[in-house]
Amino acid sequence: MLDQNRFQEIVQEAGRIAVGRWPGAGHILRSWDKEPGSPVSDADIEVDGFLRRELGRLLPSAGWLSEETVDDSVRLGRGLAWLVDPIDGTRDFIRGRPGWCVSVGLISEGRPLIGMLAAPARSEEWLGIAGQGAWRNGQRLVASTRMEFAGSRVPADSLPKPDSDLTLVDKPNSIALRIAMVGADEADLLATLRWGFEWDIAAATLIAREAGAMVSDAFGAPLNFNKRDPRAFGLLVSAPGIHAAAVERLADRAVVLVRE
Numbered sequence: 639m640l641d642q643n644r645f646q647e648i649v650q651e652a653g654r655i656a657v658g659r660w661p662g663a664g665h666i667l668r669s670w671d672k673e674p675g676s677p678v679s680d681a682d683i684e685v686d687g688f689l690r691r692e693l694g695r696l697l698p699s700a701g702w703l704s705e706e707t708v709d710d711s712v713r714l715g716r717g718l719a720w721l722v723d724p725i726d727g728t729r730d731f732i733r734g735r736p737g738w739c740v741s742v743g744l745i746s747e748g749r750p751l752i753g754m755l756a757a758p759a760r761s762e763e764w765l766g767i768a769g770q771g772a773w774r775n776g777q778r779l780v781a782s783t784r785m786e787f788a789g790s791r792v793p794a795d796s797l798p799k800p801d802s803d804l805t806l807v808d809k810p811n812s813i814a815l816r817i818a819m820v821g822a823d824e825a826d827l828l829a830t831l832r833w834g835f836e837w838d839i840a841a842a843t844l845i846a847r848e849a850g851a852m853v854s855d856a857f858g859a860p861l862n863f864n865k866r867d868p869r870a871f872g873l874l875v876s877a878p879g880i881h882a883a884a885v886e887r888l889a890d891r892a893v894v895l896v897r898e
Contacts, residue, residue: 648696650763661731697718697744703721717747722742737809739815740755757812762775769848783877789804793819817845826880830856833871852875874888
């Protein structure tokens with residue numbers, strides 16, 4: 639059985655390690671590109687190592703899948719697996735901006751059991767527990783209940799012309815935080831039309847779902863985690879009342895892009 643208090647302590651400590659390296663707090667950071675357009679920093683590596691060690695001690699039977707660790711197929715034979723992004727929103731982190739977090743989710747048979755985001759630069763801790771609810775800083779979350787698609791709040795830098803009827807709101811670099819915004823009723827819709835990795839979204843989609851949001855891939859299908867190929871095409875997190883309209887709005891674009 640998972641020691642929930644210890645789990646939260648570990649993620650909180652990971653957040654403290656990260657903010658102790660964050661340029662926004664005046665610290666010097668070494669960063670580089672793993673590949674063009676994919677930055678990583680000393681802090682990513684340090685937090686990843688800490689989480690792997692401590693979560694491994696907490697639940698030795700669980701597999702491990704992290705953005706900063708070489709994938710090991712052993713995880714596929716485990717009923718449980720940790721899905722970790724040691725710093726989600728690395729671009730904001732490197733630039734000294736607060737739109738980043740530590741993201742940790744525990745998966746059981748393809749579904750998230752518990753997920754936590756530590757965002758110390760924003761003084762935020764987010765927690766979701768399957769079947770029990772979701773909280774930010776101890777306050778229970780209730781997701782957006784919007785029923786009309788036009789005017790929906792979207793955390794984005796800009797909108798394509800077909801979506802000009804939507805409303806832009808603040809966009810942190812971390813996709814996990816953008817997902818959580820729907821759970822906190824600070825956005826009505828988060829949508830992506832690209833291939834993304836499970837570690838980016840496992841914890842946050844549980845938080846949003848437990849707050850009452852609808853969560854699916856870009857085609858409206860359920861998400862599964864700890865797959866052999868840890869990717870999914872597109873993500874859609876929204877108020878339940880606009881989910882079908884969002885799937886319809888994205889359908890043609892999604893079909894074209896998934897074939898490319």
